[in-house]
Amino acid sequence: MRGFAAPRVFARSFATRPLPRPRDPLSTSKNAEHYEITPNVTFIHRPPPTAPTPHSLTTLPASPLLRPRPPPAEAAAVVPPLLKPRKEVQRTHLSKAQIEEIQRLRAEDPETHTRQKLALKYNCSPLFVGMIAPLKKEMHEKIGEALEKQKEKWGERKKVAREVRKRRKAHW
Incomplete structure (x- = not known):
C-alpha cells in the first residue's frame, strides 16, 4: 500500500561546524597603536601603509582651513585681510x-x-x-508714489517674485 512518506531530512555539515569569523585587521596589524580611553573603550590608530607624497592633501592641504593651526602667540599677529577694503575718510565735527x-x-x-x-x-x-x-512726510509720500509708478512698469515675473518674498517674510 502506498502510504504517507515521511520527508527526508538531510544533515548538513553547517550544523556541526561553527560559522567562520573574519579576523579583525586592527587587532593583528603590526603598526596599530592601541590607546585605552576608558574600560571597554579602546582607540586604535593605524598609520597609512605608504609614506605620504610631497603633494599629499593630508600632510600639505591646499585649503587653509585644513592646515594645522599656528600657536596662539602667532595667531594673534596674523590677521586676515578685509573682504572689501574701505577708504579711511577723515570725518570732521560739524x-x-x-x-x-x-x-x-x-x-x-x-x-x-x-x-x-x-x-x-x-x-x-x-x-x-x-x-x-x-x-518731511509729504516728501516721503512723494518718493513712495514715484516708486509705485516705477513698480507698475515691472514685468509679471518680477511682480510675482516680490509678492512671494513678502509672503515668505510674513511667515518669519
Whole structure:
C-alpha cells in the first residue's frame, strides 16, 4: 500500500561546524597603536601603509582651513585681510552753524540737496545727514508714489517674485 512518506531530512555539515569569523585587521596589524580611553573603550590608530607624497592633501592641504593651526602667540599677529577694503575718510565735527545750514538746504529743496550730496559737501556720512535733517512726510509720500509708478512698469515675473518674498517674510 502506498502510504504517507515521511520527508527526508538531510544533515548538513553547517550544523556541526561553527560559522567562520573574519579576523579583525586592527587587532593583528603590526603598526596599530592601541590607546585605552576608558574600560571597554579602546582607540586604535593605524598609520597609512605608504609614506605620504610631497603633494599629499593630508600632510600639505591646499585649503587653509585644513592646515594645522599656528600657536596662539602667532595667531594673534596674523590677521586676515578685509573682504572689501574701505577708504579711511577723515570725518570732521560739524559746528552748529553747519548743521543748521544742512537743515535749511534740505528743507528748501530735498531733491537737489540729497543726503549723499550734502554728506560729500560737509565731509560727513549720509546717515548723519538723514538724522539731523530728515525728510518731511509729504516728501516721503512723494518718493513712495514715484516708486509705485516705477513698480507698475515691472514685468509679471518680477511682480510675482516680490509678492512671494513678502509672503515668505510674513511667515518669519
